[in-house]
Amino acid sequence: MPPKADINKAGWEQSEFPVLCETCLGDNPFIRMSKQEFGRSCGTCARPFTVFRWNPGSGMRFKTTVICQTCAKIKNVCQTCLLDLEYGLPTQVRDTALGFVNEAPTSDINREYYAQNMEGKLDGNKSGLDTSKAQSAGKEMLKQLARTDPYYKRNRPKICSFFVKGECTRGSECPYRHEKPVDNDLSHQNIPDRYHGRSDPVARKILGAHAESQGLKPPEDQSITSLFLTSLSPDSTELSIRTQVLKSLPTVQPTELKSVVHVTKSRCAFINFKERDTCEGAAAAWANGLEIDGVRVAVKWGRSRASKPPAPVTSSIAVAS
Numbered sequence: 001m002p003p004k005a006d007i008n009k010a011g012w013e014q015s016e017f018p019v020l021c022e023t024c025l026g027d028n029p030f031i032r033m034s035k036q037e038f039g040r041s042c043g044t045c046a047r048p049f050t051v052f053r054w055n056p057g058s059g060m061r062f063k064t065t066v067i068c069q070t071c072a073k074i075k076n077v078c079q080t081c082l083l084d085l086e087y088g089l090p091t092q093v094r095d096t097a098l099g100f101v102n103e104a105p106t107s108d109i110n111r112e113y114y115a116q117n118m119e120g121k122l123d124g125n126k127s128g129l130d131t132s133k134a135q136s137a138g139k140e141m142l143k144q145l146a147r148t149d150p151y152y153k154r155n156r157p158k159i160c161s162f163f164v165k166g167e168c169t170r171g172s173e174c175p176y177r178h179e180k181p182v183d184n185d186l187s188h189q190n191i192p193d194r195y196h197g198r199s200d201p202v203a204r205k206i207l208g209a210h211a212e213s214q215g216l217k218p219p220e221d222q223s224i225t226s227l228f229l230t231s232l233s234p235d236s237t238e239l240s241i242r243t244q245v246l247k248s249l250p251t252v253q254p255t256e257l258k259s260v261v262h263v264t265k266s267r268c269a270f271i272n273f274k275e276r277d278t279c280e281g282a283a284a285a286w287a288n289g290l291e292i293d294g295v296r297v298a299v300k301w302g303r304s305r306a307s308k309p310p311a312p313v314t315s316s317i318a319v320a321s
Contacts, residue, residue: 013047013048013068013069013070014049014050015049015050018052018065018069018080019069019072019073019079019085020065020078020079021078021080021085021088021150023088023154023155024056024063024078024080025056026055026056026155027056027057027152028056032054032055033053033054034052034053035050035051036050036051036053037050039051042067042071043067043191043192043195044068044071044191044195044196045067045070049065051064051065052064052065052079053065056152056155057152059157060152060156061155061156065080066079066082066191067082075091075195081154082195087142087145087147088146088148089142089145089146089147089203090197090200091194091196091197091200091203092197092198092203093145093197093206094197095197095250096203096207096281096284097141097145097285097288098135098138099138099249099250099285100250101251135248135290135291136291137286137296138288141287141288145206157175157176157177158176158177159176160174160177160178161176163177163178163179164181184201188201189201189202207284208280208284211283211284211287213287214287214288215300216284216286216299216300217301218280218283218301219301219304222276223304224276224279224301224303224304225258225272225273225274225278226271226272226273226279226301227271227273227279227282227283227286227299227300227301227302228268228269228301229268229269229270229271229290229292229298230267230268230298230300231267231268231297231298232262232292233292233293233294233295234267235293236262236269236292236293236295237262238260238269240293241260241269241271242260244291244293245257245260248285248286248290249281251281252278252281252282255274256273257273257274258273259272272302283299287299
């Protein structure tokens, strides 16, 4: 009985070739790739899918697909490294720059149903990502951050666990790397967070470095939770500013925005947030500017209020008569 004829396998995915980026595919033009139908469950939607395994080149480790093609097409990412196929960046960086909201459900009940519905909407190699309505400032930011050349160093073998323990006896014949592992935030990643673009340490590092290069380094004063917008359009209002701010930050809830102070005469505005983390995320997203009412406005960090000087102490001296 064909797999699709089995009602229990109706939602399972079959494919002939994986969706991969140039880095994961490797520099070897002649690749021997193994294929196993329904070899594992997808790392995001949990549906069984066709697993591919191959060696990208000499001295590299074997690589395999970890998510199904439908999930890869929905977010336009590689099935193995989960990086964007166009820019070579983490999904959190791309979605932050373009102001995309993650519509894919994360609960066990809905994610498989969502993937099956999206599979019917995706035609062939068509991506489910529409960038036509994204702001030009966000696209410019992605062009600056884009990785145009393949980074084959990412395909290196994993670190030898026996070497870390001081027990490896294979020496130069060991197929794994003899290095000490680095324990930091970048070494603690998981597939769902990388795919959905949330709490990704690699993305935070990239966005933070870019914001700093654009003059938006977070001030040391942690009490500063406001951003300063200049060169606003004469037609801008407090409502239009608030609307565009929330639209460009789809992960920020309206309740996380403390206030919007619009100074009409000076054509500037203060965007005040309740939390410092939210403010830093907005600064990273607006590193190349923010478009409001057809005008790209400049963004700067707010300043702390100067502490008032202490009042002079006056003492009265009683003079005895």
